[in-house]
Amino acid sequence: MTDAVAIRGLRKVFEGRAGAVEALAAIDMTLAEGEFACILGPSGCGKSTLLNVIAGFEAPTEGSASVFGAPVSAPGPDRAVVFQEASLFPWLSVRDNVTFGPRMLGRPKDETDALARRFLDLVGLSGFEHHLPDQLSGGMKQRVGIARCLILNPRVYLMDEPFGALDAQTRMQMQELLTHVWDQARGTVLFITHDIDEAIFLADTVYVMTARPGRMRSRIAIELPRPRSIDLLTDPRFNALRADILRQIREEAIKAMAEEERARR
């Protein structure tokens, strides 16, 4: 079977005015079809860059990314992206934001409107079809962002800290909603976060990245039963996983600080 996502020897260097910055160094990873993978790492470790390369927004300096065997060269609806800031079109209604993708591909309006109703219902937004994005809360915008990806029926979902800008309460609701949606829609997910609880709660596998330049430090299988609920947060197995990952993250954070101090000296 082909891997859903295969990253081979991926390296990314940004050429800036202050010189070159190596964001990613030699990343190798594969995601199986249907796997929910979370990538955890300290800020600035290049995890968003990794996602941008798979999405086709940025070209790798070395190495390659491929999705179901096809090398990535440009963005496309087979790889749906949920952004940190929902990035909805403010001049379109909720419904028209959700149907934007299929409409661009020429699907008829009555068909896409029916689909939009279904997916907005799935993310708990029925009745908001005709609202404008600016009339919605942060969590609701992000649900529209998820619905417009679901309607694409993509082969891979790429989520770039989608709940990072939400308050703790809303974030927890969104995590529950996402597991609920995922239990129904399935699909391969690459989810970027710096929130350890979020990663354990959502993922089948958690990848911990090193400080910049980013590498994969470890791969941790999360063998917690599904469907998952908030009760899981107090489960002893959950706590053991959290303690282990926390230790790894802290080591990376200390390394990052030392690196920065050395750079400043």
Next chain:
Amino acid sequence: MTAAVRRRAGLRELGLGLALPFVLVVIWEAAGRAGVVPQGILPAPSLVAAAWRDWAFADPGLGLNPYLGTWGETVLFSARRVFTGFVCAILIGVPMGIMIGWNRMVAGAVDPLIQSLRPIPITAWLPFAIAVFGIRDAGAVFLIALGAFFPIVVNATAGARDVPRNLIRAARMMGANERQLLLRVVLPAALPNIFTGMRLGLGIAWTAVIVAEIVAVKSGLGYVLWDAYYVGRMDVVIADMVSIGIAGFLSDRVLVAVQLRVLHWKQAVRA
């Protein structure tokens, strides 16, 4: 705040705004009647109003007096030129601005030319316009279009350049091709800037039409303005000036009404 309270506050503001002009008009009228100002140079408001009434409504008779009953057609001449030139400026300025803001190649090829022509005042183009188009409508329309073009193209460029990167990325990942990206994302995202440019451009269009009509064509508010001055009809000159002001104001209001409709999503944030 209830609607009634808000309306009352609005009326109070309007009353305050009208007070100063009213006082000035009264002083002006009194000065005229007291013989302080020579009426041949600055006729009193009542004389201006009378001249205006004749200009607008009087029977033209044999048509020997150009200031009887010709106001309507005069205004229409100018308004039509402004409209034609302004629409030309939009049709050329908006697509060009979007392309400059969007494509670095186009920007490199076209932007330097625009930036070097822009500092030339619209009045400096007059001899050129007359030489090329002659004493005809086309010269006036050219000047108006040129004057309105610059603010429109510059603002459309800024709008297209400042589209949030993630909106472009979102559209691309949903499968939009280059044409769809420009029409469905870049254009709507740039519209607030484009409207800013259009309002600036419309103001310049009215300036340009008056200059063009003074020099290059024999009809319209600018032509009458200069013609009336030459025959010493200062009452008509002042009535003409006020007419230009009202026409400019009303056309701006129309544009703002269109803007509010098109950009309804901009002010849709409700409690």
